[in-house]
Structures are given as C-alpha cells and as structure tokens.
Amino acid sequence: MKKVHVILAFFLLVSLVLSGCSSSNSNSTSDSGSDSxxxxxxxxxxxxxxxxxxxxxxxxxxxxxxxxxxxxxxxxxxxxxxxxxxxxxxxxxxxxxxxxxxxxxxxxxxxxxxxxxxxxxxxxxxxxxxxxxxxxxxxxxxxxxxxxxxxxxSPVLYYNKDLFDKAGVPYPPSDPNNAWTWDEFVEVAKKLTIKDGDKVEQYGVFGFENNYSTITEYLSNGGNPFNEDLTSTTYQTPEVQEVLQSVLDLRENYGVAPEASVLEKVGMKASQMLQTGKIAMLAEGSWALQELASMNFPVGVAPLPKFKEAYTHGxxxxxxxxxxxxxxxxxxxxxxxxxxxxxxxxxxxxxxxxxxxxxxxxxxxxxxxxxxxxxxxxxxxxxxxxxxxxxYPNALISNNKVNSIITEELDKFYYGGESVEVVTENIDRRSAEELAR
Incomplete structure (x- = not known):
C-alpha cells in the first residue's frame, strides 16, 4: 500500500510540474505571441x-x-x-x-x-x-x-507662381467653374515661353502629350476614348481628334511645349523642370503634389483647361x-x-x-x-x-493590351509625323480587334 502511495505522489508531482510549464507558456503567448x-x-x-x-x-x-x-x-x-x-x-x-x-x-x-x-x-x-x-x-x-x-x-495643372509673377500674368483659377478655356490657356503659355534668339529658355507648359492628362480634355470636349459598351475605342470622333491636334499644336505650331526628349537631355524630371523655371506649367497627376510641396518653391495647382466644360477623371x-x-x-x-x-x-x-x-x-x-x-x-x-x-475610362476595359496599342499609335502621331486621321483610324481598328478576342 505504501508503494502505491509513493507512485501516486510521484505522478501528482509530475502533473503539477507539467501544469506549471503549461501555464507559463500560455502566459508568454498571451503577452507577446509566439512565432506560430x-x-x-x-x-x-x-x-x-x-x-x-x-x-x-x-x-x-x-x-x-x-x-x-x-x-x-x-x-x-x-x-x-x-x-x-x-x-x-x-x-x-x-x-x-x-x-x-x-x-x-x-x-x-x-x-x-x-x-x-x-x-x-x-x-x-x-x-x-x-x-x-x-x-x-x-x-x-x-x-x-x-x-x-x-x-x-486626378490630372491637374501645376504652375510656378514666381514665373507668373515675373511675367505679370494672373494665376489660373482654382474654381473648376471658372477654369481657363483651351484658347485662354494657349495665350498664357505663349506669354510664359521665353526665348534667347532661337533658343527657348523657358517653356510655357509640359505634360499634355501624356494620354493620362489628355483624356481629361477629351471628356471636356464632349468626347470619350471608348464607346458606351466598351467594345471599341472612339479616337476617330471629331471631339477626340480636335484635342489631339490641339495638344500637338502646343509644340509644333506655337513652340510653347518641349518634346519629352528635352527632359532626358537636361537630366531632369518634370517636377525639377517646373522648380527651376524650365517650364512654367505642368499637366500631371495630383499625386505629384507630395513631391512638389517639398521642393521649396511657390507651387500652385489648378484645374486643367477646358474645351467646353471643366472635367477631370478619377x-x-x-x-x-x-x-x-x-x-x-x-x-x-x-x-x-x-x-x-x-x-x-x-x-x-x-x-x-x-x-x-x-x-x-x-x-x-x-x-x-x-x-x-x-x-x-x-x-x-x-x-x-x-x-x-x-x-477614368481606361479603368473600365477588360483587356489591358488596348492601352499599349493607344500609347504605341499616339507616339507615331506626336513623334513620328503620322497624321491624326491615320493614327486614330489605326487605334480604333486595332483596339476593336483586341477587345473582340
């Protein structure tokens, strides 16, 4: 009988020890969490x-x-x-x-x-x-x-206030209801373009040849890059073609905008071009404000110019x-x-x-x-x-290859000398084929 008591006492002791260990581990997990x-x-x-x-x-x-x-x-x-x-x-x-x-x-x-x-x-x-x-x-x-x-x-218009002040030009309106018309915007861009002989020291604007910004102008002109059921692009519509030609005219006819390669040659980002006075206005996404606000120059922001109504996309x-x-x-x-x-x-x-x-x-x-x-x-x-x-219209399509087609063809328009009629026909034809797959 004594032997049985000894054995029971032994198992009770082991049980208490194990219980203590378990309690200790449980508290540790509760306080700090184990890796598992x-x-x-x-x-x-x-x-x-x-x-x-x-x-x-x-x-x-x-x-x-x-x-x-x-x-x-x-x-x-x-x-x-x-x-x-x-x-x-x-x-x-x-x-x-x-x-x-x-x-x-x-x-x-x-x-x-x-x-x-x-x-x-x-x-x-x-x-x-x-x-x-x-x-x-x-x-x-x-x-x-x-x-x-x-x-x-959303895309917006940034501007360097110092350059506007120096030229005696009023800032663009902040209220979308009073946004500049495209023609008003072009006239301001001309005033803010400064030349030394044949060399442009300061351009009026940069950024509209990026389709992300230009889509805002399509919408503003009553157009849209896609048809209602998103089965094709609509770049051949007069509303879109007018915007594309107007954007190209900024560089080709008025000389108020640089080609993208200018930035590469001077080794600057667009934000740095705005900061240093190489450009007076910049069409860019609203996300750029974080960087621009930290660059120690007086930056302003306004709605993009309008053709008919002031719109942006989000x-x-x-x-x-x-x-x-x-x-x-x-x-x-x-x-x-x-x-x-x-x-x-x-x-x-x-x-x-x-x-x-x-x-x-x-x-x-x-x-x-x-x-x-x-x-x-x-x-x-x-x-x-x-x-x-x-x-944002491009967010609603089910085939992202269409965006590459648009970019590829627009590059031919902006930098390859293709006419707006040829390029927009190619965009609509190729996109319809891709969306039909």
Missing part, C-alpha cells in the same frame, strides 16, 4: 517615389501595432513591367498575399481568376455608397469586388488579394485598413492622394486632411473637381 501564432503576409507594390514608399511603410507600422498577430512584409518594386511580373507570380506559386493593382489591369486580372473574390468581406463592412462615384465604379465588376480602392487621383490603384493566399481573413484585414480613413488621411495630408470616401469631402472631413503647408492657396475650391470626377 503570427501570420506573415507578403505585400507588394510599386515605388513611385521614395516619399510614397516611406508613407506606406509608416501606415503598415500602424496596422501591425493594432494587429500584433499579423506581420506584413512589404516589397516595393520598380513600376517598369510591374503588371507582367505580378501576373507571372500569381500564375505560379510565388505570389504576394496582397498587392497594388493598377486600375488599367484590374479587370484583366479579375477575368483570369487570379484574384480573391472580396465581395462578402466588403459588404460586411462597407457600402459602395460610402465611396465617391468614380471609386465605386472602378471597384465593382458585374456585382463582384476583387479589389478595394486605395484613394483617388481613379487610383486598388488593393487585391491572391486567390491562392493561405490567409484570406488576415489579408482582408490589411486590404480594409489600406482603404480606411485612418490610413488615407496621413497620405492625403502629405499631398500624395485625395480621398475616396464621401465622408472626407464634408466640411468636417476636409478639416481632417487639409494641410496649409502642402495644399496651395485656393485648393479647397478644387475639392469638387476630385469628388465629382468622371471615372
């Missing part, structure tokens, strides 16, 4: 600028502080060939869990079944009505949401999730955070983005992000320009 409890998400985006990358990293730190069980490994990569690289990764087994996706690629990728359907996650937290119309239109594809809007951006990259992710719940948490007011506000305040939420366009909402040190005088008058922007 932490989910690692791979997140990939492009690096538009070091400033943007740092801003994204700052936001991710805030997310991880709130979600200690999720570790996000962010990999920014060059924008060149980003889409083809990402598609290859998604088709294989090396895909990131969450990633930036260009709106021009979004519908193409969704059609290849490489994106996780986020519709139910989205509906549990949001309504499309929470978002401005252009952002809502980009996200929804036949009732499915496979990417969530990050913000919105869009921005979406955040999507790989259909092969092993962590859909955690991936959704990250995607939701990357669209939240909390994440957006800092980046909007720095001038990188504009809000995609209706709530951030109210008087109270604007107060959350407006920054006098970044947003130039008169910027509040432009708020409706972004909120009411038409959706």
């Amino acid at each position: 409890d932490v989910v690692t998400l791979k997140f990939m985006g492009w690096e538009a600028s070091p400033l943007e990358t740092e801003a994204v990293k700052k936001g991710l730190k805030a997310f991880m502080d709130k979600n200690p069980n999720i570790k996000v490994e962010y990999t920014p990569v060059p924008q060149t060939n980003y889409s083809s690289k990402l598609l290859t990764m998604l088709a294989g087994d090396a895909a990131p869990d969450v990633f930036f996706l260009n709106t021009e690629d979004y519908r193409t990728f969704q059609g290849k079944d490489v994106l996780l359907d986020l519709t139910e996650y989205f509906k549990a937290e949001y309504s499309l009505d929470d978002f401005i119309p252009s952002a809502a239109q980009v996200m929804e594809i036949d009732g499915v949401i496979a990417g969530v809007s990050s913000c919105t951006v 869009q921005a990259h979406v955040h999507s999730v790989s259909a092969k992710t092993k962590h859909p719940e955690e991936a959704w948490k990250l995607v939701s955070f990357l669209s939240s007011e909390e994440y957006q506000i800092d980046l909007i305040s720095e001038g990188l983005w504009m809000p995609n939420r209706q709530s951030l366009y109210t008087e109270e909402g604007i107060a959350k992000w407006y920054n006098e040190e970044v947003h130039p005088e008169g910027f509040k008058e432009m708020v409706s320009y972004f909120k009411d922007a038409k959706v």
Whole structure:
C-alpha cells in the first residue's frame, strides 16, 4: 500500500510540474505571441517615389501595432513591367498575399481568376455608397469586388507662381467653374515661353502629350476614348481628334511645349523642370503634389483647361488579394485598413492622394486632411473637381493590351509625323480587334 502511495505522489508531482510549464507558456503567448501564432503576409507594390514608399511603410507600422498577430512584409518594386511580373507570380506559386493593382489591369486580372473574390468581406463592412462615384465604379465588376480602392487621383495643372509673377500674368483659377478655356490657356503659355534668339529658355507648359492628362480634355470636349459598351475605342470622333491636334499644336505650331526628349537631355524630371523655371506649367497627376510641396518653391495647382466644360477623371490603384493566399481573413484585414480613413488621411495630408470616401469631402472631413503647408492657396475650391470626377475610362476595359496599342499609335502621331486621321483610324481598328478576342 505504501508503494502505491509513493507512485501516486510521484505522478501528482509530475502533473503539477507539467501544469506549471503549461501555464507559463500560455502566459508568454498571451503577452507577446509566439512565432506560430503570427501570420506573415507578403505585400507588394510599386515605388513611385521614395516619399510614397516611406508613407506606406509608416501606415503598415500602424496596422501591425493594432494587429500584433499579423506581420506584413512589404516589397516595393520598380513600376517598369510591374503588371507582367505580378501576373507571372500569381500564375505560379510565388505570389504576394496582397498587392497594388493598377486600375488599367484590374479587370484583366479579375477575368483570369487570379484574384480573391472580396465581395462578402466588403459588404460586411462597407457600402459602395460610402465611396465617391468614380471609386465605386472602378471597384465593382458585374456585382463582384476583387479589389478595394486605395484613394483617388486626378490630372491637374501645376504652375510656378514666381514665373507668373515675373511675367505679370494672373494665376489660373482654382474654381473648376471658372477654369481657363483651351484658347485662354494657349495665350498664357505663349506669354510664359521665353526665348534667347532661337533658343527657348523657358517653356510655357509640359505634360499634355501624356494620354493620362489628355483624356481629361477629351471628356471636356464632349468626347470619350471608348464607346458606351466598351467594345471599341472612339479616337476617330471629331471631339477626340480636335484635342489631339490641339495638344500637338502646343509644340509644333506655337513652340510653347518641349518634346519629352528635352527632359532626358537636361537630366531632369518634370517636377525639377517646373522648380527651376524650365517650364512654367505642368499637366500631371495630383499625386505629384507630395513631391512638389517639398521642393521649396511657390507651387500652385489648378484645374486643367477646358474645351467646353471643366472635367477631370478619377481613379487610383486598388488593393487585391491572391486567390491562392493561405490567409484570406488576415489579408482582408490589411486590404480594409489600406482603404480606411485612418490610413488615407496621413497620405492625403502629405499631398500624395485625395480621398475616396464621401465622408472626407464634408466640411468636417476636409478639416481632417487639409494641410496649409502642402495644399496651395485656393485648393479647397478644387475639392469638387476630385469628388465629382468622371471615372477614368481606361479603368473600365477588360483587356489591358488596348492601352499599349493607344500609347504605341499616339507616339507615331506626336513623334513620328503620322497624321491624326491615320493614327486614330489605326487605334480604333486595332483596339476593336483586341477587345473582340
């Protein structure tokens, strides 16, 4: 009997020791989390600028502080060939869990079944009505949401106030209702173009030969680059052809705009050309304000000139999730955070983005992000320009190869001497063939 008591005592002691160890481990996991409890998400985006990358990293730190069980490994990569690289990764087994996706690629990728359907996650937290119309239109594809809007951006007109002051020329209006007409804009560009003999020391404007900006002018002229059912481009319409010829005339007929190669020869980016007075005005995306505001010169921003009505278009990259992710719940948490007011506000305040939420366009909402040190005088008058922007037409097509066709053909018009009639016929014919595939 004594032997039995000894054996029972021994097992009781072992049980207590094991229980103590278990309790100790449990407390450790609860306080700090063990490696096995932490989910690692791979997140990939492009690096538009070091400033943007740092801003994204700052936001991710805030997310991880709130979600200690999720570790996000962010990999920014060059924008060149980003889409083809990402598609290859998604088709294989090396895909990131969450990633930036260009709106021009979004519908193409969704059609290849490489994106996780986020519709139910989205509906549990949001309504499309929470978002401005252009952002809502980009996200929804036949009732499915496979990417969530990050913000919105639009093309605008930047200008160097010092150069306007020196020339005695009034600044362009901030209010879209009073935007310059195209003819008024051309006259100002002439006044701001300065020559020394045959050499141009200062150009009036740069940036309109980028189709991203020119699309705004198509819309302004009552045109559109695509037909209503998105089965073909409509570059042969008079409204689009007029804009294209007017943009080429800036350089060819009026001499107020440089060819893109000028920037390459002087080794400057367009923002540096504006800062140093090589150009007086710049048509560029609203995201450029973050960099321009940090360059220590008086920069202004205004709506682009109009042909008939002042319009801009709106869009921005979406955040999507790989259909092969092993962590859909955690991936959704990250995607939701990357669209939240909390994440957006800092980046909007720095001038990188504009809000995609209706709530951030109210008087109270604007107060959350407006920054006098970044947003130039008169910027509040432009708020409706972004909120009411038409959706970026190129974001709605299901075949991203069309965008390459447009760029290729327009290069022949701007730099190869092809007529507007020949180039626009080629765009419409080739695009229709591609969209019919």
